[in-house]
Amino acid sequence: MTERVAVQVPCLWHRDLQAELMTQAADQKLPHALLLSGPAGIGKQRLARAFLEALLCQKPVAGLACGQCQSCHLAVAGSHPDIMVLTPEEKSRVIKVDQVRALVDFFARTAQYGGRRVALVWPAEAMNRNAQNALLKTLEEPGSGALLLLLSDQPSRLLPTVRSRCQQRQLAVPDRVQSLPWLTEQTGSEALSEALLSAAGGAPLKALALEQAEWFAERERLLGQFLAVVEGRVPASIAAQALVKHEPLPLLEALYGWLASGLRSAELQDQTLAPMMRRLRAAVGDKRLLALTEEVLKARQWLQSSANPNPTMLFERLLLVLVGVDAMAGVF
Template sequence: MPSSRTPIPPASLGWMPRNRWPGWARPSRPSSTSTMMTEPAGVDAHTTRPMPWQQRAWERFAASIEANRVPHAVLLGGPAGTGKRGLAEAMAARLLCSQPVDTRACDDCRDCRLRRAGSHPDYQIVEPAEGGSGILKIEATRALTEFSHHTSQHNRRRVVVLTPAEAMNRHAANALLKTLEEPPAGMVLILVSHQPGRLSATIRSRCQYERLGIPPQASARAWLQAQGVSAPEALLALAGGSPLTARQLAAEKGMQRFEALAAALAAVIQGHQSAVAAATDWRPVGALETTRLMQQLAIQLMRGATDPRQRLSGHPALEGLQTLLDSTRLARIQGDLLPLREAAEQPLSRELSIEALFLTWRRP
């Protein structure tokens, strides 16, 4: 690992942020892409099984089907990286399956085969377009409304997964609300939201809300180990306890990425490298993703500053950065990063100066 005088350029780690799936409204189809901005894919993007920590939520969902009381709208809310999208797709699979096995889709009937192939006529996924602003505009929800009034071509149900729900602009949210207020028969809308508090109270009130928090660490650790991730504790810590994010970090050399960022920040703090030079190295990563990484790092450093048991050991650059920052300074850094994160998320502010991010860490 290079010293803080020679931080690793992010591109040399073989990692760059990945794009979203293409299209704002389309039939489900397999995808090989994921991103730290959204929820990483599960073991199988079209799995019919919930994650181990989602069992209670699944039992409630299965009971609603058994009682023939499936809600017209479900809101799956909670932190990114906990498998909400996978759960939404498993729910959709069960609702569309014509020959379910126990509480799950059979994955073998004609409906399941069509769903896996991305050509089921009664199934849509609505999400921001690849390479776009990241916003769901009114055209998306208008298309959803039109789809909701189509006649089912198979088993009398039509299912839409909308993710992330907080990506809707005001006009799109208002258009969706009309569908929620007068839901067509047989229509089931599954909203996935990493920030359900950003949705209007009227939308939330018209959905059956399923809160999905961070899973117990033991459960997340066991799942990661079953996925072939060794020593997952540090990855889980940097992922904020989100197991799918931790698994993505492992697959994308995430610890090396955080080590590189920690080395760059230490070099700037100690005056061994200018904020301009550090920003040049990280500009290919982008302001939004760099801000997110800094926030994750600051949170973990704060944990370590207040509780020595949570310090990350075995990672020299992270350990070195920890010694340079006390809890008071880290609290100030976290406060400064918040408005910068909000600015970076705005379409018109994507050119946010990355230099400003590094200068935030240099200030006493």
């Protein structure tokens, strides 16, 4: 009997969509280009990988790859000749036009297994304008058996001409009824899982990754910097320096999650931070917390851009917004 390999399985909240896509494939109704978009950390990559492995599998079982056929072995090994994965090159945030040209050449060749060729582009918004334009011809004339899977956290950054040539599926953050038991199974603690989901904006895979983040254990002290500035105990400039000792983007994403969660409900799910959030809310009010939430979102987007902003200045601005000072308005 052929050795079974560990093929990808979609997260439980995406299994219905996996089944639907496999049914489309069986009925010859699959589009040539599929854009899966939604927040980071909800399992888009797992779904895409599980789907393409099942699609090329020689003997799929219940809509999933069998893990035993030659196609599955090649896919798991990363050497399947009919699969191409496009991501930014090392030390780059951009998928370049030369990479897309290689993708065009890939689709021009004949499939070696099962009659299909599948390409996965992640994150699709990393393609620069020239790369996206180079992709248009493939989107218009993909060739027989071609499937292009685009994954995006920020589909608005894709050209309208790219989006319009894809079948689009918007994936939402899963319901806590599904995500909390799944995450608790991974962490072994429901209370910790609640805290992780709160910091991750409900995105389960992002929440799981946060468990390993050094700063997460220090989240009470980090959020305390905002309260210290509001209460006049620490200048904004000093608090900002304390905050940037940690990776700024994950911290901004967590801050956004805490604020959004705190504004939506009377009590933050993270019981470690709930007392501090109550004090912060009482001190500045919901209107200013909402303003801070909007600024955090801008700061997060700015940090992900190619502008190379100063993280200390970003955090100092956020702290000043919280106390009602409209200084440094030009940072974003």
